[in-house]
Amino acid sequence: MSMNSLTSDFRYFDEAPPERDAPAPSAARASAGVEPQSVHLRFSGLGKRYEGAQGAVQALRGIDLAVRRGEIFGIIGRSGAGKSSLLRTINRLEQPSEGQVLIDGEDIGSYDSERLVALRRRIGMIFQHFNLLSAKTVGENVELPLRVAGVPRERRQRKVEEVLRLVGLESKRDAYPAQLSGGQKQRVGIARALVHDPQILLCDEATSALDPETTQSILALLREINRRLRLTIVLITHEMEVIREICDRVAVLEHGELVEQGPIWQVFGAPRHPATRTLLAPLQQKLPEDLLGQLQNGRRQPNDRLLLELRYTGASDREPDLAGLGAHLGGRVTLLQGGVERIQGRTLGQLLLAVADTPLAAEALRRQALELADSVEVLGYVAAA
Numbered sequence: 534m535s536m537n538s539l540t541s542d543f544r545y546f547d548e549a550p551p552e553r554d555a556p557a558p559s560a561a562r563a564s565a566g567v568e569p570q571s572v573h574l575r576f577s578g579l580g581k582r583y584e585g586a587q588g589a590v591q592a593l594r595g596i597d598l599a600v601r602r603g604e605i606f607g608i609i610g611r612s613g614a615g616k617s618s619l620l621r622t623i624n625r626l627e628q629p630s631e632g633q634v635l636i637d638g639e640d641i642g643s644y645d646s647e648r649l650v651a652l653r654r655r656i657g658m659i660f661q662h663f664n665l666l667s668a669k670t671v672g673e674n675v676e677l678p679l680r681v682a683g684v685p686r687e688r689r690q691r692k693v694e695e696v697l698r699l700v701g702l703e704s705k706r707d708a709y710p711a712q713l714s715g716g717q718k719q720r721v722g723i724a725r726a727l728v729h730d731p732q733i734l735l736c737d738e739a740t741s742a743l744d745p746e747t748t749q750s751i752l753a754l755l756r757e758i759n760r761r762l763r764l765t766i767v768l769i770t771h772e773m774e775v776i777r778e779i780c781d782r783v784a785v786l787e788h789g790e791l792v793e794q795g796p797i798w799q800v801f802g803a804p805r806h807p808a809t810r811t812l813l814a815p816l817q818q819k820l821p822e823d824l825l826g827q828l829q830n831g832r833r834q835p836n837d838r839l840l841l842e843l844r845y846t847g848a849s850d851r852e853p854d855l856a857g858l859g860a861h862l863g864g865r866v867t868l869l870q871g872g873v874e875r876i877q878g879r880t881l882g883q884l885l886l887a888v889a890d891t892p893l894a895a896e897a898l899r900r901q902a903l904e905l906a907d908s909v910e911v912l913g914y915v916a917a918a
């Protein structure tokens with residue numbers, strides 16, 4: 534690990550790779566709710582090519598991916614990676630150029646127009662900009678898909694009431710979209726997406742236009758309807774916090790290819806592909822500028838402090854044992870920054886430690902610390918505080 538790389542957003546660690554297939558701790562299994570589940574949705578050898586005036590664009594290629602019934606599945610990737618194209622093949626708003634999309638084992642590519650209409654009713658969709666009709670009330674917006682489907686008036690009314698109650702907007706039935714906040718508009722979008730009792734909900738950047746607090750409330754609502762209605766949710770977003778907060782598993786697209794997938798704790802704890810590392814870089818702790826400026830390769834003064842970065846990736850049951858670290862490293866250990874969080878029952882995070890007054894050399898310290906963390910990096914020395 535060269536010190537030059539400290540200036541990069543994401544640093545690589547040189548320890549043994551985490552055991553990606555290691556069994557989950559029992560707490561993780563319980564909290565992730567991953568009881569045996571059937572595959573709900575499968576992409577098989579999926580490709581999508583757009584033919585445009587400028588030539589052909591291969592937006593997706595060779596996608597093999599399974600989404601389980603009742604899970605919340607995230608798709609991430611940089612702009613243009615193919616997320617929307619993939620999402621829109623699920624309700625055939627985009628027609629695949631190669632391969633298949635299977636829902637409950639059935640290839641939806643073979644559906645005639647009648648079955649396609651029925652399929653689209655089983656799949657709700659919500660959007661970044663809500664797509665509400667401004668001249669219609671909340672109730673009318675929610676009712677519209679039922680009208681189009683020819684549902685009798687009384688049943689329409691009952692359903693509108695039911696879904697508005699579900700999203701907490703029963704008192705806004707007669708309001709117009711312009712009278713609502715962004716979060717309320719998205720609740721209307723969610724209510725409208727649920728009127729046909731769908732089994733799958735597609736979310737296209739559903740919280741990207743919302744402030745952080747409203748985002749939290751919409752995520753809580755999505756989680757609640759996922760649990761209450763056993764709805765499979767597939768979402769695309771550029772907000773990594775949203776993925777971390779709500780998804781069970783995530784897939785990463787890069788240039789139209791699937792480059793990584795796994796449970797959130799695994800992909801966020803130890804991202805393998807460079808594209809994933811780049812996407813997750815904003816969530817990574819960076820070395821503070823003042824320390825970066827004085828970092829040296831070797832000890833110059835006897836009281837210089839060695840900086841160590843410890844990482845907890847969720848690959849083991851390790852948690853930051855602060856007393857143990859103090860005892861193990863044999864010097865004065867100071868926590869300069871960092872923290873851990875629990876994701877799906879796993880401990881993930883980073884600690885930046887300064888070790889002073891230790892008789893041990895850097896490599897010996899690294900090895901000692903490695904007994905108490907999933908990975909350890911020696912950053913260098915800085916002057917005493």
Ligand SMILES: Nc1ncnc2c1ncn2[C@@H]1O[C@H](COP(=O)(O)OP(=O)(O)OP(=O)(O)O)[C@@H](O)[C@H]1O
Binds near residue numbers: 585610613616
């Ligand atoms: N209708 C279209 N015609 C031609 N090219 C398209 C069309 N839709 C998408 N593309 C191209 O396909 C590629 C994938 O686009 P897509 O919108 O699926 O990516 P994305 O990951 O959702 O991007 P973003 O995050 O910017 O929405 C891009 O190169 C895009 O320009």
